[in-house]
Amino acid sequence: MKKILLTTLCLIGFLGFQNLNAQETENTNGPNFPKLDTSPxxxxxxxxxxxxxxxxxxxxxxxxxxxxxxxxxxxxxxxxxxxxxxxxxxxxxxxxxxxxxxxxxxxxxxxxxxxxxxxxxxxxxxxxxxxxxxxxxxxxxxxxxxxxxxxxxxxxxxxxxxxxxxxxxxxxxxxxxxxxxxxxxxxxxx
Structure with missing residues (x-):
């Protein structure tokens, strides 16, 4: 039971880390600038x-x-x-x-x-x-x-x-x- 719980926690931690890492990658590809104003x-x-x-x-x-x-x-x-x-x-x-x-x-x-x-x-x-x-x-x-x-x-x-x-x-x-x-x-x- 301990092995299943430990494996589950490791898997959740690994997936959470991957998701966090993906968000960081998106933000490092460039700044998120606003769209051009309709009345510039x-x-x-x-x-x-x-x-x-x-x-x-x-x-x-x-x-x-x-x-x-x-x-x-x-x-x-x-x-x-x-x-x-x-x-x-x-x-x-x-x-x-x-x-x-x-x-x-x-x-x-x-x-x-x-x-x-x-x-x-x-x-x-x-x-x-x-x-x-x-x-x-x-x-x-x-x-x-x-x-x-x-x-x-x-x-x-x-x-x-x-x-x-x-x-x-x-x-x-x-x-x-x-x-x-x-x-x-x-x-x-x-």
């Missing part, structure tokens, strides 16, 4: 002609995925985080002029209020915000209105880009998704 984070940087950084924008890029975007997923007339996940963050490394208003160098949260014909673009002084849930207009630094434009091609992921103005020191921050986009004009202050 992205960043754009704008440099001047001297290659100095003027502006950086960090934002997340939600996908259209056959959904109606503006007026439905992103309601008209409501503050939007301008992307997904954390609210979009914009940093100016020099004082800038945006829509005729001077903005001091610093980091701001970039919110928008989309509407059918124009968007309100907001630079807000609260930073490191998730979504627009904690938005308050008491922290707004600048608000400007820009017209909505129709895109000639479908924009699957919410996207931003910089468009250099011809024969001028400034540029446009382009923001587009689905079949719409806007241009936010900015230039060095002074």
């Amino acid at each position: 984070m992205d960043m754009i940087i704008h440099r001047d002609q001297k290659d100095e950084v003027i502006m950086r924008v960090i934002y997340s890029r939600p996908q259209t995925r056959d959904r109606e975007i503006f007026g439905k997923l992103v309601p008209y007339g409501e503050v939007w985080r301008t992307g997904a996940n954390e609210a979009t963050e914009i940093t100016f490394y020099k004082d800038m002029e945006i829509g005729g208003k001077t903005v001091n160098a610093g980091t701001y949260t970039l919110y928008t209020i989309p509407d059918e014909k124009e968007w309100t673009v907001i630079l807000n002084q609260s930073t490191h915000i998730w979504g627009a849930y904690e938005y308050t207009d008491k922290q707004d630094y600048v608000r400007i209105k820009v017209p909505v434009r129709n895109s000639s091609q479908k924009i699957e992921n919410f996207s931003m880009a910089i468009e250099q103005k011809e024969n001028e020191a400034g540029a446009n921050l382009l923001m587009g998704w689905a079949d719409k986009y806007i241009k936010v004009p900015f230039s060095p202050a002074g």
Whole structure:
């Protein structure tokens, strides 16, 4: 009886060791990284002609995925985080002029209020915000209105880009998704 019990315990111990060893082998084959976010984070940087950084924008890029975007997923007339996940963050490394208003160098949260014909673009002084849930207009630094434009091609992921103005020191921050986009004009202050 002792031999059977001892053999059984040894067998259980051996099988348990083999199972533990197999788990260790799986974990040593490489780290268990999470899958790509469905709205991955992205960043754009704008440099001047001297290659100095003027502006950086960090934002997340939600996908259209056959959904109606503006007026439905992103309601008209409501503050939007301008992307997904954390609210979009914009940093100016020099004082800038945006829509005729001077903005001091610093980091701001970039919110928008989309509407059918124009968007309100907001630079807000609260930073490191998730979504627009904690938005308050008491922290707004600048608000400007820009017209909505129709895109000639479908924009699957919410996207931003910089468009250099011809024969001028400034540029446009382009923001587009689905079949719409806007241009936010900015230039060095002074």
